[in-house]
Amino acid sequence: MHNYPELNTSQRILMGPGPSDAHPRVLKAMSTPLIGHLDPEFLTVMDEIKTMTQATFQTQNSLTFTVSAPGSAGMETCLVNLLEPGDEALICVHGVFGNRMSDIVERCGAKLIRVDAPWGQPIDPQQVRDALKTCQPKLVAIVHAETSTGVLQPLEEISQMTHAAGALFVVDAVTSYCGTQLKVDDWGIDAIYSGSQKCLSAPPGLSPVSFSDRAVAALDRRKTKVQSWFLDLTMVKNYWQGAKRAYHHTAPVSAMFALREAYRLVLEEGLEQRFERHHRNHLLLRNGLEELGFTFLVDEPYRLPMLNAVKLPEGVDGVSTRKRLLDDYNIEVGGGLGDFAGKIWRIGLMGNSSTPNHVNMLLGALKEIMR
Ligand SMILES: *Cc1c(COP(=O)(O)O)cnc(C)c1O
Numbered sequence: 001m002h003n004y005p006e007l008n009t010s011q012r013i014l015m016g017p018g019p020s021d022a023h024p025r026v027l028k029a030m031s032t033p034l035i036g037h038l039d040p041e042f043l044t045v046m047d048e049i050k051t052m053t054q055a056t057f058q059t060q061n062s063l064t065f066t067v068s069a070p071g072s073a074g075m076e077t078c079l080v081n082l083l084e085p086g087d088e089a090l091i092c093v094h095g096v097f098g099n100r101m102s103d104i105v106e107r108c109g110a111k112l113i114r115v116d117a118p119w120g121q122p123i124d125p126q127q128v129r130d131a132l133k134t135c136q137p138k139l140v141a142i143v144h145a146e147t148s149t150g151v152l153q154p155l156e157e158i159s160q161m162t163h164a165a166g167a168l169f170v171v172d173a174v175t176s177y178c179g180t181q182l183k184v185d186d187w188g189i190d191a192i193y194s195g196s197q198k199c200l201s202a203p204p205g206l207s208p209v210s211f212s213d214r215a216v217a218a219l220d221r222r223k224t225k226v227q228s229w230f231l232d233l234t235m236v237k238n239y240w241q242g243a244k245r246a247y248h249h250t251a252p253v254s255a256m257f258a259l260r261e262a263y264r265l266v267l268e269e270g271l272e273q274r275f276e277r278h279h280r281n282h283l284l285l286r287n288g289l290e291e292l293g294f295t296f297l298v299d300e301p302y303r304l305p306m307l308n309a310v311k312l313p314e315g316v317d318g319v320s321t322r323k324r325l326l327d328d329y330n331i332e333v334g335g336g337l338g339d340f341a342g343k344i345w346r347i348g349l350m351g352n353s354s355t356p357n358h359v360n361m362l363l364g365a366l367k368e369i370m371r
Contacts, residue, residue: 174207180304
């Protein structure tokens with residue numbers, strides 16, 4: 001029989017588009033002995049995660065929970081539960097993740113209406129206003145932080161026009177959550193999903209989700225069954241809330257322990273302080289990168305603090321330089337995705353990876369490599 005050695009991966013410095021570095025307290029929580037997922041002690045953990053998710057989403061929504069799968073499953077949860085065959089859905093696309101939402105909409109049997117912006121730019125609210133004159137969508141969906149392009153999308157104006165048109169407002173906050181301002185209730189967001197491995201700095205594999213009462217009412221009005229058994233919230237919600245706590249699936253107990261600790265860290269730091277930290281470290285990185293000849297893809301007001309999309313200086317090869325960063329310095333940065341494959345780098349400063357040390361390590365390594 002083949003003798004497999006004990007797992008021994010390198011200790012990387014994670015500065016890509018996720019996962020980000022996890023705090024030792026999060027890793028320690030993950031190695032807590034298992035308990036049953038219906039154990040009263042685990043139900044308490046679920047209740048605590050729910051209130052910490054509400055606090056960080058800045059929402060009172062009672063249907064606030066965690067999907068036992070990564071961010072893409074949170075995306076699918078929002079869309080499959082709110083769309084029935086024949087419904088119209090208006091999807092704003094300014095990168096890879098808007099495209100992914102569009103794909104899911106079609107798989108739901110809904111009618112897709114797209115509003116596109118050039119990659120690297122936000123969606124102009126006027127485009128949405130014009131599109132809303134031509135259709136009657138059940139929902140309008142948009143990505144808050146487009147990780148493929150580094151764009152921060154303003155949401156409030158589009159939210160208002162969505163509600164004026166009688167539609168639900170659905171937001172992808174996988175990368176923005178816990179890294180920049182995000183007010184689910186004040187901004188009128190009806191369904192939102194995120195991921196555990198970006199600015200939350202927990203291990204990948206969980207997706208915090210929240211539905212407003214309007215979204216729950218739309219769910220209750222469905223005439224057809226939700227296409228997905230696993231993601232069907234009419235069942236999942238009986239596991240997350242209410243007295244019965246009916247078995248639905250076995251929760252990923254260890255990942256939930258880690259998520260709970262990651263939330264404790266976020267709340268200890270404070271949301272405003274955390275946003276400010278992400279902004280400060282982004283400016284530090286920007287100054288250093290510009291000195292080295294890198295240029296930013298996105299115009300200043302729309303730049304993400306946690307994901308820096310940059311073009312390389314003339315004469316620097318992206319692939320071999322990234323390989324050297326990983327091989328010689330243990331630093332991971334992201335390459336371009338979709339239209340930008342091979343054209344840009346995506347440097348993440350997410351959650352626990354947003355520190356002056358991370359910035360200085362990367363800049364120091366780049367200086368040596370580029371010398
Ligand atoms: C990472 C990401 C996703 C997908 O999350 P996974 O955890 O990789 O499934 C969706 N949307 C955005 C904006 C992302 O950055």
